[in-house]
Amino acid sequence: MARYSGFSLLKHALGGHQGWPKAWRSPEPKAAYDVVIIGGGGHGLATAYYLAKEHGITNVAVLEKGWIGGGNTGRNTAVSRSNYFYPESTRFYEHSLKRYETMGRDLNFNIMFSQNGIISLATSRHDMEIYRRWVTSIQLQGVDCEVLSPDAIAAKIPLLNMSASARYPIYGGFMQSRAGISRHDAVAWAYARAASALGVDVIQNCEVTGLELSDGRIRGVQTNNGNIRTDKVASAVAGHSTLVANMAGLKLPIVSQCLQAMVTEPVKPCFDHVVICPAVHCYLSQSDRGELVIGGGADTHPSYGQRGTLPSTEAVLSAVVELYPAFSRLKLMRQWGGIVDIAPDSSPIVSKTPVTGFYISTGWGTGGYKAIPAGGETLAYTIANDRPHPLVEPFSLDRFARGRLIDEGAAAGVAH
Ligand code: FAD
Numbered sequence: 001m002a003r004y005s006g007f008s009l010l011k012h013a014l015g016g017h018q019g020w021p022k023a024w025r026s027p028e029p030k031a032a033y034d035v036v037i038i039g040g041g042g043h044g045l046a047t048a049y050y051l052a053k054e055h056g057i058t059n060v061a062v063l064e065k066g067w068i069g070g071g072n073t074g075r076n077t078a079v080s081r082s083n084y085f086y087p088e089s090t091r092f093y094e095h096s097l098k099r100y101e102t103m104g105r106d107l108n109f110n111i112m113f114s115q116n117g118i119i120s121l122a123t124s125r126h127d128m129e130i131y132r133r134w135v136t137s138i139q140l141q142g143v144d145c146e147v148l149s150p151d152a153i154a155a156k157i158p159l160l161n162m163s164a165s166a167r168y169p170i171y172g173g174f175m176q177s178r179a180g181i182s183r184h185d186a187v188a189w190a191y192a193r194a195a196s197a198l199g200v201d202v203i204q205n206c207e208v209t210g211l212e213l214s215d216g217r218i219r220g221v222q223t224n225n226g227n228i229r230t231d232k233v234a235s236a237v238a239g240h241s242t243l244v245a246n247m248a249g250l251k252l253p254i255v256s257q258c259l260q261a262m263v264t265e266p267v268k269p270c271f272d273h274v275v276i277c278p279a280v281h282c283y284l285s286q287s288d289r290g291e292l293v294i295g296g297g298a299d300t301h302p303s304y305g306q307r308g309t310l311p312s313t314e315a316v317l318s319a320v321v322e323l324y325p326a327f328s329r330l331k332l333m334r335q336w337g338g339i340v341d342i343a344p345d346s347s348p349i350v351s352k353t354p355v356t357g358f359y360i361s362t363g364w365g366t367g368g369y370k371a372i373p374a375g376g377e378t379l380a381y382t383i384a385n386d387r388p389h390p391l392v393e394p395f396s397l398d399r400f401a402r403g404r405l406i407d408e409g410a411a412a413g414v415a416h
Pocket residue numbers: 038039040041042043044063064065066067068069070071072073074075076077078079080206207208209236237238239240244259260261295336337338339340361364365366367368369370371
């Protein structure tokens with residue numbers, strides 16, 4: 001990676017960054033590619049990178065209608081963890097978490113991954129009973145996770161209202177210590193730079209407006225920048241998955257909803273972990289800038305509106321001030337939303353489809369940031385070999401027809 005002195009940083013800043021080296025190339029689209037990936041979020045970019053690195057397929061274009069990372073990848077609250085319930089999920093997400101642990105080195109990009117742990121709070125005796133069972137399931141799969149007593153919770157989260165008369169009394173919780181948060185833009189940029197260096201064309205401001213098919217096979221894509229021939233297309237467009245699948249004549253079991261997040265003004269370090277309270281659908285962490293990063297459940301109705309609605313914000317914030325009364329004095333600085341793609345069992349779909357040469361990565365819902373490395377790696381394998389990677393075989397589209405759902409609604413932690 002290039003290094004800059006203070007002087008050269010100043011020179012670049014005053015010069016409008018004109019001479020700043022580009023991290024990835026911005027080529028014009030070619031007439032044909034071996035693989036076209038729709039969507040320049042983390043999943044699309046990681047898929048392109050692993051196609052080039054693991055399978056030697058470098059004649060690849062990533063087409064992004066806006067700017068890379070401008071979708072959910074740049075809008076999320078950056079939690080990575082692998083504390084899911086079913087073995088299929090834990091295996092997949094643990095693989096991804098391990099990739100996060102080495103991503104800085106692997107891609108030579110500082111993604112600022114802080115493994116400060118995630119704590120889930122129990123607000124009833126029943127929550128605690130379920131958590132014990134859940135922790136046992138995770139531990140049996142060799143993944144770190146522990147039950148926390150109320151005293152342990154109080155020590156780890158001093159600002160939490162532990163009063164027995166609190167509206168949400170705390171009965172304990174559970175923790176995965178290796179979970180953490182990272183810099184989401186950096187993850188997108190790291191994969192874009194590494195893919196571009198291997199020959200992948202990352203093309204921004206290029207919207208796919210149609211798919212060309214004949215005899216049940218993909219033949220090409222139509223874009224606002226011309227048509228491109230290809231035999232293989234992968235859709236990694238999150239909340240827009242049903243629209244792109246419709247272009248191939250497919251109906252996906254996906255609902256698109258807005259998920260919001262917000263940050264407060266910055267304060268001194270006071271909150272060491274990601275803390276989620278699934279019963280009231282609110283979670284918090286503190287960013288390295290000092291802002292409290294706050295999120296909750298998805299907006300209740302399907303929508304492509306990226307702003308979100310006020311009742312959801314209000315519900316999350318009222319839970320925050322009940323749980324952490326001191327935070328009622330903080331000012332809210334920013335709020336935003338992203339359109340998440342939710343499957344009926346709250347698990348992803350990484351899969352071939354009935355259309356030859358058309359592959360999908362969707363259903364990431366409220367939790368696909370943590371899945372970017374494993375999602376990209378397994379989709380790349382599925383495209384390169386035209387058969388599912390073993391890690392995502394259980395997450396194939398045909399599971400809905402076979403009735404083999406993997407219901408991880410509870411593990412999402414936020415209502416959706
Ligand atoms: P995206 O990053 O959305 O990328 C898809 C891209 O496709 C977009 O850039 C879009 O512009 C582009 N596109 C769409 N249609 C077209 C088209 N026709 N042509 C070309 N391009 C197109 N996950 C976690 O694991 N942890 C969290 O803490 C977490 N918090 C979240 C908080 C919020 C507020 C939100 C909104 C999401 C959160 N998520 C979290 C979920 C996570 O962000 C997503 O699951 C993940 O980023 C999906 O990545 P992606 O690459 O599939 O989609």
